Amino acid sequence: MWADVIVTLVKLGVVLAVMLTAVPIMVWVERRGSALIQDRLGPNRVGPFGLLQPVVDAVKLLTKEHLTPEGVNRFLYYLAPGIAMVVALSTFIVIPFGFDPGLELFGHPIHGFLVAPDLNIGVLYIFAVGSLGVYGIILAGWASNNKYALLGGIRSSAQMISYELAMTISVVSVLMTTGSFRLDRVVEHQSHAWLGFIPAWNVVPHILGAITFIIAVFAETNRLPFDLPEAEAELVAGYHTEYSSMKFAAFFMSEYINMVTASTLIVLLYFGGWSIGPVLAHPQGWGGALTSVAVFGLKVAFFLWFFVWVRWTLPRFRFDQLMAIGWKVMVPVAVLNFVLVGVMMALGWPV
């Protein structure tokens, strides 16, 4: 029993360390990437290629003065960034980061690259915890005692609830073909090939669902073109207008961590996780398992770049357009995908 506790704690530590390291790297990628797209240089002074810029930024944010505006509800004002951070960090325990061929360490099974291997609700856990994330933003907006912040918070709650619906319906069709909530089963289901060479990724039969899901996670993570809660031109900085120093950094980091979660989900649900067709479906030993982790990481890195790419390519929607797309396009398309997949399953097609 104690060995299991230690294994779980070590896994938690490793995952947390990886997530918190991913944030500064992503910030660097975002800033240099935006510079590349906009044909300018970007931060290039601190360290080689400006790689140490996030470190300097972190020191700046940590040493900045803590400002608390007048008339705020102190408890909720300080609680809000905490909620955002806790929710962002706690979704990771059900994500399998690689294949588990029954790995052992010092003669003890470590149950794969998954922090909570016995939780059979898998992706539902992510939605359950993730659905609490909206509170961080609403409370930040309300507790700040600032009308722009309040408008940002209210927009965010409307946006997240609307897009959660389309997102969940598209995921339901994936779960329907898999027959399990567990994300490792979802990958297992995609670990073979059609006609011997086309990887059987869910993105092919679930193409409408995949598109809906990817658009919806952009809205859920408040990234452009859906960053209405913090649209600078209209709302100053939206819900985090009144937040400075590390309190702002908590929102900033949670946005980037949510981006990582979203990318891992896109890869696991629609792009075969760590498998490339039958390749890496059942790798053996530590070497094979670590290769599967690396392949998974590469795929996730591509979608993280995709987030940056889209942000600096597309302009922002208007709020009424956002809601109209969410309810009149996304939800019907997701339902259509659901029905199509159901029909394909009933006809006995390999989906």
Next chain:
Amino acid sequence: MVIWAFLVFAVLAVVFTTLAVVHRSPVVNVLSLVMVFFFLAAIYAVLGMDFLAAIQLIVYSGAVLVLFLFVIMLLNIRRVERFGSGRPVQAALGAAAAIAVGALVVWAVRGLAPVTGGVTPDAFAGGTAAPIGRMLMTTYLFPFELISVVLVAALVGAIALARRES
């Protein structure tokens, strides 16, 4: 172990329920309710009903209470009157109704056989997705379909009310 986890969550749920009723700031009321649903989900999870726990959080904390909060913020209610102040008749009626409902629940539960042999995890493994889905499609098919119709009716009603202006 399980019984202690249950007791901790149950006590916290009761504490936050009280807070949800008596606190004077509506935002704190709603947030206490979020905590209540969170601890109820924790109790489900302790009993091995993972699926119900997740659904509890997704439906109540993630959707219903966000809408509550949304309405409170749009109406900008900063304070509510103290519990039972101002309208004694309504307060008395409300208290009487609450006691009646409580008595009804006690009366209904009284007839149930107690679970013997202590509470263990997985005691109610029927709370996972597969058995619930099977029951909804077989034993409880009619109530399930009826609820869908009721929900559609509510939806149509809301749209009809919203469109009447134009």
